[in-house]
Amino acid sequence: MGTEVLAVENVAFRYAGVPVLRDVNLRVEAASTVAVTGANGSGKSTLLHLLAGVEQPAEGSVRRRAGCRLALLPQRTGDIDALPLTVAECVRIGRFRPRRRLNRDDRAAVTVIMERLDLAHLARRRLRELSGGQRQRALIAQTLVQAADVYVLDEPTVALDATSRRHVHDLLAERVRAGAAVVFASHDAADATLADRTVRLTGALGHSVGDAAVHHGP
Ligand SMILES: Nc1ncnc2c1ncn2[C@@H]1O[C@H](COP(=O)(O)OP(=O)(O)OP(=O)(O)O)[C@@H](O)[C@H]1O
Ligand SMILES: [Mg+2]
Numbered sequence: 001m002g003t004e005v006l007a008v009e010n011v012a013f014r015y016a017g018v019p020v021l022r023d024v025n026l027r028v029e030a031a032s033t034v035a036v037t038g039a040n041g042s043g044k045s046t047l048l049h050l051l052a053g054v055e056q057p058a059e060g061s062v063r064r065r066a067g068c069r070l071a072l073l074p075q076r077t078g079d080i081d082a083l084p085l086t087v088a089e090c091v092r093i094g095r096f097r098p099r100r101r102l103n104r105d106d107r108a109a110v111t112v113i114m115e116r117l118d119l120a121h122l123a124r125r126r127l128r129e130l131s132g133g134q135r136q137r138a139l140i141a142q143t144l145v146q147a148a149d150v151y152v153l154d155e156p157t158v159a160l161d162a163t164s165r166r167h168v169h170d171l172l173a174e175r176v177r178a179g180a181a182v183v184f185a186s187h188d189a190a191d192a193t194l195a196d197r198t199v200r201l202t203g204a205l206g207h208s209v210g211d212a213a214v215h216h217g218p
Contacts, residue, residue: 004030006051006065007026007061008062010025011024014058024060030180030181033181033195034198037201039202051070052152070148070152087119087126087138095109095145113144113171116171144172149179157188
């Protein structure tokens, strides 16, 4: 068993009293991938928000290893379009730290991730002037350029063509080989087979956790 970075125990969550998740248990280990699957409205995004600390559980606990650095790619990212950001600026944000300039390592990481996600030729374009898939690649780059222990991505490849999807899967696999944990939500049964473990959400009715090799599909 690997080092535990996130632990979800007996978690329940409600929006304004309406139950969304109940009895969710999950361990996320370093150097492993977890897929969160389930139908629309089953609570995938909600569970990812709980993992990232954006929401707090009504019952149970979500524990993060001390000092754990977490990078989140949310499903809804429309707010960022209000900012006049270029693609390069959007990606650099992933490396910002308070009261510190980007250093050589930061700039190198930005260059590499932009090349890997075929964004270099779009560097000066405004985010809101991109196609849906181009924009999604820029946001994935902003997430993956971060030096994190856990990458939490909500349906990262949904708008992407097959080539871009493969690039993202390769990058995620590299992060895992380097010791990070990856948690991603997906409807796609094929995506879930890339994971070491899947959590299948079924609304507030109860959930199953298993091995990706055993549990396919949403
Ligand atoms: N801010 C909110 N306020 C009230 N209810 C919400 C809110 N966000 C989500 N819900 C409800 O919680 C349930 C779970 O939503 P969630 O977004 O977690 O599902 P999901 O599995 O990510 O769905 P999708 O596949 O469509 O992304 C849904 O019934 C949804 O209507
Ligand atoms: Mg969702």
